[in-house]
Amino acid sequence: MSLAWLSLALLGAASPSWLADAPREPEKFLPSIVARPDTEESMLTLSSAGDIYWGVSRKWFPMSRVSEIWTARQVGGEWKSERAAFSAGYSDVDSFVTGDGKTVFFVSMRPAPAPRQDFDLYVVDRTDAGFGKARNLGPGVNSPQDDLFPSVADDGTLYYGSFKSGVPHIYRARRLPNGDYGPAESVGEPVNLPNLWSFNPFISPDGKTLVFTAFNRPGGMGKGDIWVATMQPDGTFGDVRNLGSKINTADDEFHPTLSPDRSAFFFIRRGSDAAANADIYWMSAKGLLP
Template sequence: MKNLYTALIFALAGATLSAQNKDTQKADKLFEKYEYVDAAQEYLKLVDKGKADNYVYLQLADTYYNMFNTAEAARWYAKATEQKQDAEIYYRYAQMLKANGKYEESNKQMRTFAQMAPGDQRAKAFNENPNYVPRLLDKSKLYEVKPSDVSSDKSDFAAVLYDKSVWFASARNGARKDYGWNEEPYLDIYRADYNDDGTITNAGTVSELNSKWHDGPVTISADGNTMYFSSESFKEKESEKNKKLNAKFGQVYLFKATKQGDKWGDITPLPFNDKTYSCANPSLSRDGKTLYFSSNMPGSMGSTGATDIWKVSIGSDGSYGKPENLGKNINTEGAESFPYISDDGTVLFFASAGRPGLGGYDVFQADLQKNTEATNLGKPVNTEKDDFAFTFNKQRKTGFLSSNRNGNDDIFVVSPICGVQLLTVVTDAKTGNILANASVSIVDDRKNVIATEQSNAKGEVTYRVECNREYTIQASKDGYEGAGFPVKKQDGGDQRVEAKLQPIETIVKETEIVLNPIFFEFNKSNVTREGAFELDKLVQVMKSNPNLTILAKSHTDNRGSDAYNLALSDRRAKSTVQYVISKGIAKSRITGKGFGESEPKADCGENCTEEQHAQNRRSEFLIVK
């Protein structure tokens, strides 16, 4: 995220002033003025001249961190952490490694951070679930993400759709002065037409709102007559002068504008703006009563000036209440920004760099009614880079996302994937008793295991799955026969699956252990996932009955020669035996033998159907002792 809000709100102090010297003065001055491109060049000159020390390495790391040049930031953090640093440095280093997909190395730095700052919410979240990344990657997709035709070769972000207009912030106006942070032009507010076919055309600046400083993004009331937008405090002639740097530093302020014919006018600053902190990225509820925004005002949880998500009430007379911090279910010691409140006012979307994510800023959502912890939207909304400014128009079932995943802040179109909430309840089939701590897997129609969870004290596991797709719930628990429960296709809504497990003794007969067929694929001898699920039942029986000895008989269909089928069935028998032994059963307790096509279950000769062939490719388990 290489824009105004990173520059003015999330600027980092870097190393202490005491480490500066006359060699670093020029670079330090550029750094303190947020002119990071030129600052990096000056620090690198010191490296080339052999005048760099740990202070320079850390300044270089922070410089690239602020520009989100993740590879260079990670490189210099590695150099800086050869000496002991403050805890926050290890956190930044971890984020940069994660942004480059180096999750194991990132976890190593996060462990150091967590040891140094055990009370930090980010450290606690990591310690509770240090290997969260694979789970995020396996998470069911909630949205499709596609490039938008409104993006340019400059920074474009924070698009929001109201009626038939798309509003966004952009630095595409190349005629204006470049901003020293990233050497791009200043930001302006843009409006474009949203057409019925989903295309976006006729993007142009909203001249009456834009100034010679940064402007945008915006939020607009349901009636289209009131707008709130971000701009700089210079608009109000408010700033703080730094005599040493011979520069003025402003804040990001929030402003209100009203529709006057075809133009916007009566632009006024909000009363809680202050030249000691910033307020930015507004989102207005559809009833017009609550304004959400990001700020580092006093009372923020964020460290190093990082922002939190706040809200303020708006009275019917246009008055404002006292801003309220949304608390720890939303905010962390890291940075949270770009809130967007859903049309019904129940779900808040926001970007966070402090919560467990895939790298950089990730988009999260929180149910404000339930007041529960925010959840990560997963891929493809989130990536290893910065993903932020998620907005969604419920009426048109489309929204926008901003991301620098392609190297520049761009706008992407998001469309929801139909989802079904799937509640599985595991019980004892005989008694009806709830079974807690049962293993419950959700398997898709391509036999991929999406996730595996333990049932809670109520015997419940909940998954969100795609609509119009078949799934299978596989449930198992020690002492019970594992079973699969099909989930039919459904357009939407909630589904409930009753996973009733039979006690294991029901499959133990006088002469054999009765399992569902252990089918093998045609011409293959490897144990399949379905086969393993059934064989686990045999393993449970043998562990519960330590004197039990089993003969595994393997059979083939009648395609191929007798000799080939006999050899194939013998390989299948051995694969079956090896699987059972691998689960802790002594080799002396199970043997296997192939019988080829000599004992068909479906005696259909040369006229077997595919189903009959499958029945004949099977294993049986006889009790020898």
């Protein structure tokens, strides 16, 4: 365990108590609040204080391309949920909240400045007064194709997926002194493989562990599987391995996320049945990752 994650683990008061209830085997997460039977969910994220954000669609998002971002928090033992204040009037998805809860990265088709057909990465700040105005992350990151799935390490390095090479691959961009990001660079092989989908990155706070989704990757269990790679001394990622049958099946598994204290693992599973929903699952992360 890295020093960054160890420090979070030692600060027990910083972690919401409900994380201790993470099951040993995957289960649907909060079926009456999050993994509902009447919605499709996408990319869950949570702050150290337990604020949850996730995408909600009425139809399968890759086909409908229509989504809202919702948020929930446990208050007095009860869960309260609502549409996120910054997500209104546009198709928004794929949120990532920083551990302190003060910054949310997300994906949107909102005008920038004109109406658009592709998704871009945005960021919005939160203060005691609420959320500010969302900002497009600019051409150092965003392309004319879909740019999706943000995840940010503690040093500010942004990881995300982009279709700019024709198939989705994972890229990273450093945060510049002026607060901008870029230029983006591919994380390269063996995470990205030619003509195969690698996407949905989740980067650990210390930037040393990359969890991601790959579609029909050799050695997988079929369709979308969740994999993990570790940073090597030269700054590349290697030692790629499948997370195994406890999580991956012949169906689609994708959108991996770890709680800030590394105690719980979240992901999405979607069955092969045409009527199956994409639902968020969770489980204990103990022994799951390097």
